Amino acid sequence: MSRLKDKVAVITGSGMGLGQAMGLLFSREGAKIVVSDINTAAGEETVGAIRLEGGDAIFVRADVSVAEDAERMIAAAVDSYGCVNVLVNNAGVQVEKNVPDTTEEEWDYVLGVNLKGPFLCSRAAIPQMRRRGGGSIICISSISGLVGQPNQASYNASKHGVIGLVRTMACDHAQEGIRVNAICPGSMNTPMAANIPEEHLAPYRKANLFERFAEPMEVAYSALFLASDESSYVTGSVMTVDGGYTTK
Numbered sequence: 001m002s003r004l005k006d007k008v009a010v011i012t013g014s015g016m017g018l019g020q021a022m023g024l025l026f027s028r029e030g031a032k033i034v035v036s037d038i039n040t041a042a043g044e045e046t047v048g049a050i051r052l053e054g055g056d057a058i059f060v061r062a063d064v065s066v067a068e069d070a071e072r073m074i075a076a077a078v079d080s081y082g083c084v085n086v087l088v089n090n091a092g093v094q095v096e097k098n099v100p101d102t103t104e105e106e107w108d109y110v111l112g113v114n115l116k117g118p119f120l121c122s123r124a125a126i127p128q129m130r131r132r133g134g135g136s137i138i139c140i141s142s143i144s145g146l147v148g149q150p151n152q153a154s155y156n157a158s159k160h161g162v163i164g165l166v167r168t169m170a171c172d173h174a175q176e177g178i179r180v181n182a183i184c185p186g187s188m189n190t191p192m193a194a195n196i197p198e199e200h201l202a203p204y205r206k207a208n209l210f211e212r213f214a215e216p217m218e219v220a221y222s223a224l225f226l227a228s229d230e231s232s233y234v235t236g237s238v239m240t241v242d243g244g245y246t247t248k
């Protein structure tokens, strides 16, 4: 189990859900993990779970939408482990509304976490990756970054934006050895989905070819590939892990 041996991975929003699954999986593959989240109790829980399995992890409380927090998170990774090899921009929030119903505050909140967050965290991490001759940035977009869906105005805009950001960062930093890729999961069994009423979820359950939601670990494995050197020729890619949702 050494696909990420000696790598340092910073994972935002890793207190629960997909972020936690990636933290556990990356640790099992030999990475040192910087667990970061706005929720301290959740983040500490992930660190505890990693250490229980014999892994090495620290927690840094950071709001990805705040520049100083993003800078502090990356600085803490460098202070503790010497470098940053992998950044996963995973933290995300959702407001289920169409444009007329969305308040300006809701729009700014969703875009702030989902799109400005990856910008700020990548901006903080890229100089550190450059210093070491490269790295891997993975941004968690969504099927909502690929297609239109009802009542997802701010969320879909943010997730489409993430793909644009990934593609342009891939162009800008390939020559520095920094690879940048997006993952577009379909619906997953995480606390995010658990907070949505079942009548809103039901159509999505039937809309993929397996007629079920993904377990977060099923998506985490695709991130493991993109984080590892196995994906050395992969950059600017948009990987759907959606049970065929966008194929139908």
Ligand SMILES: NC(=O)c1ccc[n+]([C@@H]2O[C@H](COP(=O)([O-])OP(=O)(O)OC[C@H]3O[C@@H](n4cnc5c(N)ncnc54)[C@H](O)[C@@H]3O)[C@@H](O)[C@H]2O)c1
Binding pocket: 012, 013, 014, 015, 016, 017, 018, 019, 036, 037, 038, 039, 042, 062, 063, 064, 065, 089, 090, 091, 092, 093, 113, 140, 141, 142, 143, 184, 185, 186, 187, 188, 189, 190, 191, 192, 193
């Ligand atoms: N759950 C799904 O069905 C689904 C589908 C496609 C894509 N996604 C995306 O996958 C990613 C992970 O989603 P999840 O389902 O695990 O979500 P989740 O709500 O279960 O977990 C998200 C984590 O992000 C943290 N967070 C929220 N705001 C933050 C902020 N400002 N700064 C730092 N951390 C913050 C939360 O505290 C939480 O620990 C998100 O980007 C989400 O948009 C989720």
